[in-house]
Amino acid sequence: MTKTSERTPMDWDQRFRDETTPWERQGLHPAFQDWRDNGAFDDVARVIVPGCGRSHELQAFAAQGKAAIGADLSETALAWQKAHLEKAGLSAELIEADILLWRPDAPLDAVYEQTFLCAIPPRLREEYEQAVHAWLKPGGKLFALFMQKEEPGGPPYGCAIPAMQDLFPEDRWVWPDGEPVPYPHPSLSGKPELATILTRR
Ligand SMILES: C[S@@+](CC[C@H](N)C(=O)[O-])C[C@H]1O[C@@H](n2cnc3c(N)ncnc32)[C@H](O)[C@@H]1O
Incomplete structure (x- = not known):
C-alpha cells in the first residue's frame, strides 16, 4: 500500500512498524467514553473511523453492535485492528485506502x-x-x-x-x-x- 506520496508525505506504516506513535492513547478516548455514556451514539447504526490507526474506538463501536468501518493507509495498523477484533470476537469492516478518495x-x-x-x-x-x-x-x-x-x-x-x-x-x-x-x-x-x-x- 502507499508508503510515501505527494498526497501523504508521512510514511505512516513505518511509524507503526517503528512504534513511534506518540498520538496513541492507551485505551478509549475520554471524549468517546463521555459521548457513549451520555447516549450520543445511540442513534448511530453505521459509523466510520477514518485514519483509525491502532485506536480502540473501532472495537468499542463494534462492541456496541454498530456496523463499524475502520479505514487507514497503514496495513500494519489494520492488521493490528483485525487481530484485536478477532481476539475480542468482534467484527468490523476494514478498508486499506486513502480514505479521502473512498x-x-x-x-x-x-x-x-x-x-x-x-x-x-x-x-x-x-x-x-x-x-x-x-x-x-x-x-x-x-x-x-x-x-x-x-x-x-x-x-x-x-x-x-x-x-x-x-x-x-x-x-x-x-x-x-x-x-x-x-x-x-x-x-x-x-x-x-x-x-x-x-x-x-
Ligand atoms: C496520527 S495517526 C492517528 C491514528 C488514530 N486515529 C489514533 O487516534 O490513534 C493518523 C492516522 O491516519 C492515517 N492516515 C493518514 N492519511 C490517511 C489517508 N489519506 N487515508 C487513510 N488513512 C490515513 C495514518 O496511517 C494514521 O494511522
Whole structure:
C-alpha cells in the first residue's frame, strides 16, 4: 500500500512498524467514553473511523453492535485492528485506502474523528470536508476532536476553531450551541483536543 506520496508525505506504516506513535492513547478516548455514556451514539447504526490507526474506538463501536468501518493507509495498523477484533470476537469492516478518495455504497450515520484531520496535510482539508459530507446522510454526525496547537507545522497540524468554522461552514453543517469541550492529550505535550458534534445538513 502507499508508503510515501505527494498526497501523504508521512510514511505512516513505518511509524507503526517503528512504534513511534506518540498520538496513541492507551485505551478509549475520554471524549468517546463521555459521548457513549451520555447516549450520543445511540442513534448511530453505521459509523466510520477514518485514519483509525491502532485506536480502540473501532472495537468499542463494534462492541456496541454498530456496523463499524475502520479505514487507514497503514496495513500494519489494520492488521493490528483485525487481530484485536478477532481476539475480542468482534467484527468490523476494514478498508486499506486513502480514505479521502473512498465513498460508501449507502450513507453513514456517523464519522468518529480522532487525530486524523490534524494528521493530513492542510492542503487536503477541503477534500476531507467534502469526503465527510459525502459519507454522511443528512442529519448524520461528525464526532470531532479538533487538535489545538499554536506552533506552525505538523503533523499534528493545529485545528483552531475559527479555521474549523471556515472549513465546516454553516450552510453545510450545524454547529452546536456552547463551547467545545477540551480534552488534553496525555502524550502530545498535553495539547487539548476540542470535542464537538457537527450535524451534516
Ligand atoms: C496520527 S495517526 C492517528 C491514528 C488514530 N486515529 C489514533 O487516534 O490513534 C493518523 C492516522 O491516519 C492515517 N492516515 C493518514 N492519511 C490517511 C489517508 N489519506 N487515508 C487513510 N488513512 C490515513 C495514518 O496511517 C494514521 O494511522
